[in-house]
Amino acid sequence: MRLWCAEPAVLPATELASTVLDGHLVPLVAAVHAQVAVSERVLWGNAASALAGAKRVLGTARPEAAAPAAKVAERLLATGPLAGTGELLAPSAPDVAWTFRRRSCCLYYRVPAGGLCGDCVLQGRPGRSR
Template sequence: MIPALAPLFIADFAHYRDVFVLDDDLRPGMPLRAFLTPETFDDVLTRFAAQYPASDRRGLASIWTQYYFIKLIPPVVAASLILDYRLPVQLDHLQLVLDENAMPVAFKLPGPGAHWASKPLDTFQRFNDLLEGHLRPFIDSVAELSRVSPKVLWSNAGNYFEWLLGVLTSALPHADLRHGHGLINALNLPDGTRNPLYQPVRYLKVDGQAELKRQRRICCVRYRVGGLEVCGNCPLAERPGRKRSASVRK
């Protein structure tokens, strides 16, 4: 564990304690660039698929990335927003640690990171390392290797980003989360191109229910995985013939 992050890893977040580690961690890791090659990616997806017989490759890849993003995004975003701490998460510098089922469990960093010398001026400066240094090259590579639409993969990432902001808002109501909300509510990036994390979920009024329904804008195609149906947050959930099931964490 990186000592500076200890204040984050309490209560429900204690399981993140050993997700971001340094080279002295004894678990074997592989450079992410090596993972994102056809032979290695296929091997990992094949091992992962053993849990889900008779599954479509695109569905498997999408579900695997959900496990990946739920490990990556919450500690990076929480460290930045709550502690003003910048983790070195550029894809080219990280190693990925997998368990016996080829599930992502940890990342080996090149160093512990540091507090921002001066606070970021805007949301894109704060999250550039995550967005452009990691998510974009990772998603581009996985989309090419698996033939999953990049929109599905960005939606998977955005789903956890938005979910985490809700958790932080509830747990720390006085925290300054403006840069976090700014990222998912910005229609465009600074260069004028569309923001791939723009509003990944929506909240709908359901007749007879006081609580708004949380719904993803884009389906994660988990129904292509053997034994799984659409999740409760899926935009396809209300269509005839679709059955709901529990999602991979929110």
């Protein structure tokens, strides 16, 4: 899978979504789901969380890219199987434009010494803490 390009260009929204979703994420979710008994909803939530996390890291490392990265990520999160996987909340540092809260739980809290992810749907619920 090509995850980097030497000379990036602005892609039309449909081409970007097709490249990211159809070219990378749909086959990845299908392959993982075929090997492991985990719901596709959780896998798409994980993909959405990773996309929001990439937006955050890029914006932290390159502040001048924070706003454009947020626009691209927001567009992708509203597309296809990523749509509805989470909600965009008012930004909390270091996020710019918005902070992501997923609608599914990745179940990491069940791992010994695990905990809740920063964008976990269970954040703030009674009996749940980091």
